[in-house]
Amino acid sequence: MIKVHHLNESRSQRILWLLEELGAEYEIQHWTRDAETRFAPAGLKAIHPLGKSPVIEDGDLVIAESAAIVDYLAQLYGQGALIPKTDHPDHWAHQQWLHFAEGSAILPFLLGLYVGKLGEAGAPLGPRINSEINNVLDYLEAALEGRDFIMGDDLSAADFMLIFIAEIAQSSGRLKERPNLSGYVARIQKRPAYIRALKAGGPYSFAATPSN
Ligand SMILES: N[C@@H](CCC(=O)N[C@@H](CS)C(=O)NCC(=O)O)C(=O)O
Numbered sequence: 001m002i003k004v005h006h007l008n009e010s011r012s013q014r015i016l017w018l019l020e021e022l023g024a025e026y027e028i029q030h031w032t033r034d035a036e037t038r039f040a041p042a043g044l045k046a047i048h049p050l051g052k053s054p055v056i057e058d059g060d061l062v063i064a065e066s067a068a069i070v071d072y073l074a075q076l077y078g079q080g081a082l083i084p085k086t087d088h089p090d091h092w093a094h095q096q097w098l099h100f101a102e103g104s105a106i107l108p109f110l111l112g113l114y115v116g117k118l119g120e121a122g123a124p125l126g127p128r129i130n131s132e133i134n135n136v137l138d139y140l141e142a143a144l145e146g147r148d149f150i151m152g153d154d155l156s157a158a159d160f161m162l163i164f165i166a167e168i169a170q171s172s173g174r175l176k177e178r179p180n181l182s183g184y185v186a187r188i189q190k191r192p193a194y195i196r197a198l199k200a201g202g203p204y205s206f207a208a209t210p211s212n
Pocket of ligand 1: 007009010011012038039040041051052053054064065066067102
């Protein structure tokens, strides 16, 4: 059975949501952030050398990196239904979205988090970080015009990656004037599988409608 190493308040929530959508059997090993540093417990390094979450185990296979995990689960347990086939015209656009979340979109948010800890010393970087966050969000906002999900009417593997970006943007008040993105988050957060995943995962304050 698939085992998900799940850290509270983290990206691994996207993996739980995917597994619930797929109806796959899985178990969760819960890990809790240090209350002060917010770091993952050192024990996670025994599962994977980076000591980050998500990590999954499936038999002898151990996979880190959420895009790789989403790709693996969608291909194996979703019979490819969430990924346009390699000869489909949408295949590479989907690949781009699948990797955009962790490859580019998250970076300015993380910079904001770390630079924010420098206080006044980090202030000169603020405008560039802010404009890069807006760059990412404006791109997503435009891509979602007239679409329920990133590839159109139906969920795809990339949505499981992008939801975390949309949720952290919403939690920092950046979706107020981005109706396509805020509609996207609301649409996803009311899905029964998403709600089941929230219950299974425990604390996740990026969900605007917790545990309903
Ligand atoms: N790009 C990686 C990022 C993994 C990552 O940084 N996970 C965070 C949780 S959101 C983590 O484990 N943080 C705890 C720590 O760094 O100690 C992925 O998408 O899986």
